[in-house]
Every structure is written in C-alpha cells, then in structure tokens.
Amino acid sequence: MNQQEQQQLQKAKTLLMQSQHQAAISLCNDIINIEPGHKMVNDTVREAMYLRSVAHRLMGKIQEAIISLNQLIERFPDYGRAFQELGYCYANSDKKKSAHGFYQATRFNPALLSAWQQLERIYIADNQEQALLLCQQQIDFLKALPKPILGATDLMHEGQLHKAEQVCRAFLKDNKHHPEGMMLLAEIGVQLKVYGDAEFLLESCVALYPDNDRAAAAYQSLLAKLGKFPRAVEVARHRLAQSPDSFTVKVGLAHALVGVGEIDDAITIYNALLEENQDRPAIWVALGHAFKAKGNLESAVNAYQQAIAFAKDFGDAYWSLANTKTYRFDESMLTEMQRYVSNEATKLDDVIHLCFALGKGFEDAGDAKTSFDYYEKGNGLKKRTLNFDISRTEAALAAQQKAFTPKSFDASKGCQAPDPIFIVGLPRAGSTLLEQILASHSLVDGTMELHDILGIASSLSHGQTAYPFNVNELDDDALKSLGERYLAQTQAYRRGAPFFIDKMPNNFIHIGLIKKILPRAKIIDARRAPMDCCFSGFKQLFGEGQEFSYGLSDIGRYYNAYCVLMSHWYDVLEGDILTVQHEDVLEDLEGQVRRMLTFCGLEFEPQCLDFYKTKRVIKTPSSEQVRQPIYKSGMAQWKPYERFLTSLIETVS
Structure with missing residues (x-):
C-alpha cells in the first residue's frame, strides 16, 4: 500500500x-x-x-x-x-x-x-x-516461538509476505541458523515462489538439525512440490528410520513413492495404515489416487467412496470421483453435495472441491445453468484465495520475446544429448494423449509433468541481470552444465529408453532456455480449439499452479499471450517446434502419429495407434481418457454454456 x-x-x-x-x-x-x-x-x-x-x-x-x-x-x-x-x-x-x-x-x-x-x-x-x-x-x-517469529508467521498467513520476510530476515541476522526462523523464511520463499532459496534453506536446516523432524518434513514437502521425488523418497526413508512408528512419516513416504511411480509400494503402505484405522478419509483419497495412476479405476472409485463414508463433507473425495471424468453422481448424491456446500460449517477448501464436483455432476445431467453456477462459484472462491495478477504473467511472457532473437541460438553450444521430447502448451489441450501415443513407442519413456526446467529457470532468477535476459550471458560451459543437470535430475523417471518425454505444459514459457541448454531437444506444441481448451481449464480444479484458470477473462488473456509467445518461438526457432492440433489427431490418428514420429526421428510402430493398451503410470486428469480408443465427445463441450461465456468468447475471438 x-x-x-x-x-x-x-x-x-x-x-x-x-x-x-x-x-x-x-x-x-x-x-x-x-x-x-x-x-x-x-x-x-x-x-x-x-x-x-x-x-x-x-x-x-x-x-x-x-x-x-x-x-x-x-x-x-x-x-x-x-x-x-x-x-x-x-x-x-x-x-x-x-x-x-x-x-x-x-x-x-x-x-x-x-x-x-x-x-x-x-x-x-x-x-x-x-x-x-x-x-x-x-x-x-x-x-x-520468539516473538518476532510469531509476528512474522502471523504476517505470512495474512498474506503480507514481504513484510513477513523483512521481520524474519532481521531476526535471523541476530539469530543466525535459528531453526524456526530458517523454516519460516523458507515457507515465505515458497509462497513467493523463490523455490531455490527455500530449498537451500531447508536443506541447510536439515543438515544443521538432523533430529528436527519438522524441518525434514518441510524439506520433503518442498521436494515433492518441486517434483524432486527421488530425493523426497530418500528424505522420507531417513525420517522413517528415525521414527519407524510415525503415521505422518509413513504417509509422507507413500506420497513420495507415488511421485517416483513406485505405486505398488505406496499402496502397500496406505493399506497397512487403513488396516490400523479405517477412519482416515485422506488416506482413502490418497489410495484412490494411487489406484487411478496405476489404471485400476474400479479400486480408485471404491477408495474415494470409502473416504466419503467416513467424512460426508470431504470435498476432495467428491472431486476425485468427478475428476475420473467417467464417474456419474446420482440425484441423491448431488442433493447431498448441495447441502454441504450451503452448510456454513463446511470448510472453505471442501466447498471449493464440492463446487467443482457439482459442476461436473450437473454437466453430466444436462443442466448447464446449474452446472455453470457451481463452476463459477468454485472458481470464484478459489481465485479469491490466490495472489494472481494476469498482467504480471503477460509481462513475463513478453519478456521472453524481448530476451530471445534468432541470434540468441547456436546449436553447437549446450548439452548435445537428443534424449528429451518436450510436450508443451496449455493444460487440457490434449498433451496427455500425445504423451501416451509417444510413450507407446519402444524407444521412448513416458515420465510425467517434470518440474526441472521450471527449477532451472527459477535458479537463474537471482542473477545481476534478470531472467530470462541473463540466459544469453551464459557461456558454453554454463549452458552445457545446465543441460547435463537437467538430464541427471530426470534420470530417475526413465526406464532405459534412449528418449523420454517431459510433459510439463508450462515449459512453453521457457522454450528459449530449453533450446539454449539442450539444442537437440524436440518440442511439440499441443493445441486445441481455443474455446474447448479454455473452458475445459475453467472446469478443472488443478492440484497446484495454473492460477490463471480460475477466471474466464484471465484464461482468455493467458491463451492469447501463449499464442503470441508461441508465434515468437516459431519465428526464432524455425523448424524446431511441431504443432499438433488435437482435433487433427481425432480426425486422422495415423497421419498425426506418423507426423510426430518423423519429427522425433523415430520409425513408425503400430502400437502407437493402440496407445490405450499401453500400461504405465499416469497422474494427470486425463488418465482414464487416454486409456480408451480415440473418441470425439470432448469436442465443443462449451456450446451448452455459450450464453455464460461472453467474456471468454470476446477475449479469445
């Protein structure tokens, strides 16, 4: 102010x-x-x-x-x-x-x-x-707690992050390496998205205070948030060795195991915890997520239903059912959910989850008006809990265009490994389908939405010259080192194939960085008709990130900024990016599959057409959709809602 x-x-x-x-x-x-x-x-x-x-x-x-x-x-x-x-x-x-x-x-x-x-x-x-x-x-x-730390914690929870940071830093200046101060400053850093600093603080805190499980738990949680699940598993196993009977430590290990794809081991832990006490709704939901990632939808649905049986107003369980994209709520269940949304005792987070679930439930029932009312309510509540300003995002994307020109790129510099295939774009644009097709090839490993490029970009954000402008100041050794760092960090998600997929949609922002450090990497831009893509994002309650998706105008502006930036990348990296339109894949699967494989330098393999038969861990909302043959029912789903979408239509048209 x-x-x-x-x-x-x-x-x-x-x-x-x-x-x-x-x-x-x-x-x-x-x-x-x-x-x-x-x-x-x-x-x-x-x-x-x-x-x-x-x-x-x-x-x-x-x-x-x-x-x-x-x-x-x-x-x-x-x-x-x-x-x-x-x-x-x-x-x-x-x-x-x-x-x-x-x-x-x-x-x-x-x-x-x-x-x-x-x-x-x-x-x-x-x-x-x-x-x-x-x-x-x-x-x-x-x-x-020392009074300054208590005061800074209060400020942080009230959203006054910079003031909280100032108080915390002043305290640490006089009380160097105070564990509570270090942990709080790291938490403030996470909220400010200064992830590199937060990770260093927590890693240091764990090293200084190896018996402080709160510090270890915070460090493990941040590692999981950053997608560094292999290291999260290491931290979790160390914590378990120190506290073998701890419920929370066991849960943390199971979550980390899901992150690295060791689903069966995670399920074993969840089941053991539920045998001790079945009245653990959050564990039932976590178990459901593990079954869903594995492709066992029936068991996933049963687990979500068990969560509801123990906690009738547990919004995450209802949304998890809706988020299978195939489950259908009956009328009595919809009525029950509406009752909990209206109950002032229902927690805000549960209300938000219930609203998105009700939006999907009434959409399936053909009641677009009621459906939109709940989608709008859920999005509105979610947006009011976020510190998001679309103009800041637009400025960040514009900075990428200013930073990178055709002269910025030299294919002879950086790490020359051809291994990564990046699939970028907007969420809900069909990227999971493209990943599943390519991951069906014998020479390609499917992984997940990896956070490593985002982490490298974050690590470059504290230089004397601001990111992304400082990328062009890096010499060949630095560029090569960053490329090798990316390959080393992602190795744990691979299964031995010469190529692997990184399906983090937001990497479209960092294509300049990618092509500087990994000039031989392939980049596929997953596109979908703008209204289908944007409205699908509005209907989705994301686990984390994608803050732009909780307002129709924000979504439209983000989509436009994405298109402008991608046009820039095409201009400065001519021939290095392949656009794959979702509707074209639905109309001509084999033609688009051959086109993608040719772009990636791969021979055609027929199993890529039978992608839905490929067994692998998938943790995105589209997991069940890509385990079925191609279908077109997802096209033009926004049409019944057209009269409610004026602001979006005007923005993207």
Missing part, C-alpha cells in the same frame, strides 16, 4: 485505540470505497473492512459488525482475522457460532494465539479432551 493509505490505516487504528469508534468507521468507509482491483488496494480495503468491524463490535453494534464481517469474508474467504472477530461477536449470543469462528480463524491463520486460547476455554467447558490436547499443544508451540 502507498504511504497515504498506510497513514490512513494507522490513523484509523489510533482512533480505535482512543475509543473514537465512529470516527474510525467513517475513515474506514472512505478507504473501502477506493477503486478495487490492484492487490495493494485489496490489502488496504481488507484491513479497513476488518477495522470497521472491530469498531462496530466495540461500540456494541454486534449485528452491524457481523454484517460487515460477512461482507469481508465474502470478498476474502480465507482471512483468518475476520473469522476470529466473528468468534468474538458471537461469544455472548451463540456459543456454537463463536467456536466455529475461532476454529476457522486457526485454520486460515494458525499463528492467531488468541483464537487458540478462546478455543481452549470452549473445549474445557465442553469436555472435548482430544480437541483440547491438540489445542494446548499448538498454544505451547506458539508461546515458545
């Missing part, structure tokens, strides 16, 4: 402290009426709405405070302090709603000590022993 806004907020806080509540409310109302949109403005408005609610409560105007808080939560559904304030508002009138407010506050901001202390009183009064134990453990943990 700018200095004037900061001064206004500070004045409002001062007025509150002086009990000049009405004056504080008037000033907050002035701030709230600022033109919305920019994140910094949103941060200002959010805090002003919060301060206004506090002022109403302190004046005894509880109903006005509740109305103001509900408006705040509608706009910022993951704002912990708003729920804490609701807890105070209901404290003398509705104990259940008060407890719910404090509980929600701790879910969105676990550093809110006062909310935990309020819950402690409630749990003692209600004799909730298990909840009380967990609550008191968190209170003890927070009280033991």
